[in-house]
Amino acid sequence: MLKKSLLIILGFLGFGCGFAVLSQLQPVGNSSQVTVLDIAEGTALSEVAERLRRQNLIRSDWAFVWMGRLAGSDRKIIPGEYEFHGGMDPSTILEKIVKGEVIQYTVTIPEGFSVSQIADLLHEQRLADREAFLQFTRDPIFIQTLSLSVENRVDSLEGYLFPDTYQFARHVEPKRLIASMVSRFKQSVTEEDRRRVAELGLSMHQAVTLASVIEKETARPDERTLISGVFHNRLRKKIPLQSDPTVIYALNEFDGNLRKQDLSIDSPYNTYRVVGLPPGPIANPGSAAIHAALYPEPSEYLYFVSRNDGSHEFSTTLAEHNRAVSKYQLRQRRRTS
Secondary structure, eight states: OHHHHHHHHHHHHOHHHHHHHHHHTSOOSOTTOEEEEEEOTTOOHHHHHHHHHHTTSOSOHHHHHHHHHHTTOTTOOOOEEEEEETTSOHHHHHHHHHHTOOOOEEEEOOTTOOHHHHHHHHHHTTSSOHHHHHHHHTOHHHHHHTOOOOSSOOSOOTTOSOOSEEEEOTTOOHHHHHHHHHHHHHHHSOHHHHHHHHHTTOOHHHHHHHHHHHHHHOOOTTTHHHHHHHHHHHHHHTOOOOOHHHHHHHOSOOOSOOOGGGGGOOOTTOTTTSOSOOSSOSSOOOHHHHHHHHSOOOOOOOEEEEOSSSOEEEESSHHHHHHHHIIIIIHHHHHHO
C-alpha cells in the first residue's frame, strides 16, 4: 500500500524529478547483510533514517524521511528491535517500523518456577527489568485489572504466571508480559476444573496453592496424584502437611541444605508448624500439577520420603515412614559424611 501510494505521488512530480527520487529509494542490494536496529521510544524519523544509511540499509536518509512524511508515517514509529537486510526496499523497511514488526524472542517458563525465578530469567534475556517485573506482580491495583476470578483478593501473582513457551519482544512493559502469562493461566483452567474445585470444598486459590506444593515435591508424572492424595488425606485429618518446599519458600536465603532449625521458623508458609495449606502458592504450577491437585489418587498414605533418585517411598503409618527415612535418608547422610 505504501509503495503504491509513493508511485502515484512520484508520477505527479514529473519524470525527471520522480526518477531521481525513485533511484534513491531502491534497495541497496545486499540481502545477505542482516542488521538488527534497536529503535528507542521517541526516536525521530530523521534519526532512524540516518542510522539506516550508516548501516548501508538505505541509499539516502533524506529520501527516506521525505517518503515517510509524505505517507504520514513520521509520527507513527513503533519502538523496538528490528531486523533488516540490504535487499529490502526503503518502503518495506518503513512499513515494518510503522506496523511494529519487531523481533520476537522465544522464552520458556519451566513448571515450578517462582515469580522471582521468572523475573531472573526474563532479566537475563533482556526482556524485562527484574525489579519492575516483581513490582507489578505485587501491585494490588494492577492485579485487580487482570480479573483472575478467584474468591479472595490475591496479593501476589505467585502461582498465576502460567509455565509455557512464549514469544516476547524487547522494550515491552513488564505488565504486558505478566498479563500474557496470567491470560494463559486463565485459559488453562476450565469450567470443569472450577466445578471440581467446588466439589473438593476448596477455593480456586487453595487449589492453585496445593498444585504449587505438588509441583515442587516431585517432577515425576507417575507420582503427582499419589502425593496429592497424601496431602488431601492430611488436610482431611488436620495433620500438618510437613512439606519441605513450603519451608524453603519461607526462607530468605537457601543454600540447598534444609536444616533442622529451619523447620521451626515462624512463618505461615512453614507447614511443619501450621496446619492446612500455606496462605498462597509457592511456585507457578503447570497443568499436570493442577490436575493432580484436583484428582488425587485414593490411598491410605500419609507419608512419603525421597529415595534420592527422584522417586519417593510412600507409607501409611509413622513406623513405616520412620523405617523408610532411616533407609533412604539417614543412611545416605552417614555415607556422605
